[in-house]
Amino acid sequence: MLTRQTAERPAHAPLDPSDATEEATPVPAVASLEATGRLPGAVDLECYFGREFVPLVDAKIGVMTHGFLYGTATFEGIRAYWNQEQGQLYGLKLLEHFRRFQNSAKIMLIDLGHTAEELVEITVELLRRNGLREDVYIRPTAYKSSELIGVRLHNLDSNLVIFSIPFGEYIDTTGGISAQTVSWRRNSDVSIPARSKIVGAYVNSAFAKTEAQLNGYDEAIVLTLDGHASEGSAENLFIVRDGKLITPAVTDDILEGITRTGLMEIARNELGIETVERSIDRSELYVADEVLLCGTGAQISPVISIDHRAIGTGRIGPVTQSVKDLYFDAVRGRLPAYSHWLTPIF
Ligand SMILES: Cc1ncc(COP(=O)(O)O)c(C=O)c1O
DSSP: OOOOOOOOOTTTTTOGGGOSSSSOOOOOOOSSOTTOOOOOOOOOEEEEEETTEEEEEGGOOOBBBHHHHHHOOOOOOOOEEEEEETTTTEEESSHHEEEEHHHHHHHOOOOOSSOOHHHHHHHHHHHHHHBBBBBBEEEEEEEEBBOOOOSSSSOEEEEEEEEEOOOOSOOSSSSSSEEHHHHEEEEOTTTTTSOBBBGGGHHHHHHHHHHHHTTTTTTTEOOTTTTTTESSSEEEEEEEETTTEEEOOOOOOOOHHHHHHHHHHHHHHHOOOOOEEEEOOOHHHHHHHHEEEEEETTEEEEEEEEEEEEEESSSOOOOOHHHHHHHHHHTTTOOOGGGGGGEEEE
């Protein structure tokens, strides 16, 4: 359900349907969106675009924009969680996301024109303006905005857009999913750095996810060039062996995931389980006691079969279940020990 905040609105902002004048066409509020975050038609939401807040439906780019022609853009995917009992929306690890965004932009030779702290403030303001009282997905993108032909990173203008939309589950977190180790390899640091969320690099993720899904699996597991497990299509990977958590090291062409860090913190502090960061062989996946994927979109997603092999008992394992329950309590503001992860919006 979309409801409005009373935040001050700029002159160019769309009118709330309740204050529509005779000339203005009332903009329908949206009840809910698909989990994929597709935006159905005209919706009364604002975004931050070209250093100001504007209606999302008016934020447009030209067809010759460099970021569109060549994928020369970088982005973040951030969640904010609604807590119904507290009547509060919590931005999750906003500063960590914007620090990673800064690093991605640096790799792409993009000057964001804002500090990470300023970007947090802008995002809080955006969420207040949009007034969504449900789970939200926030997508900042910094892109090469020059409209010209010529593939390169230097001597180009750039622009920043941040939008926020209602968002539910991205992949199933309840029953456990199946995965396939796909034939596509993870883009390597010697070609397109995986630690930067580069828009063009997500074609690699798309190849992986589509191969897995067209083959009847829920999700892809992608190997590095040298054949070690890297990650899912948009999630980091953990296995449990002999009571220990193991996850690929940051030098195994992974995105340095923010959920990954949070999961390690929860496992260590709440369950007394340390995580070993090292390369994982493909066949180790098959003999693992538990496997899980984690990320902002996927949250914590148990994997119960890989390449037709049941993982452990073929059901969600105890470590995965505990980490998942604790994580959901933490992100919804139910665990005071993790309030440092959260930015209250209202
Ligand atoms: C390729 C890839 N790996 C891992 C992740 C998980 O990262 P995070 O936990 O920061 O969302 C993502 C994120 O969305 C991703 O796109």
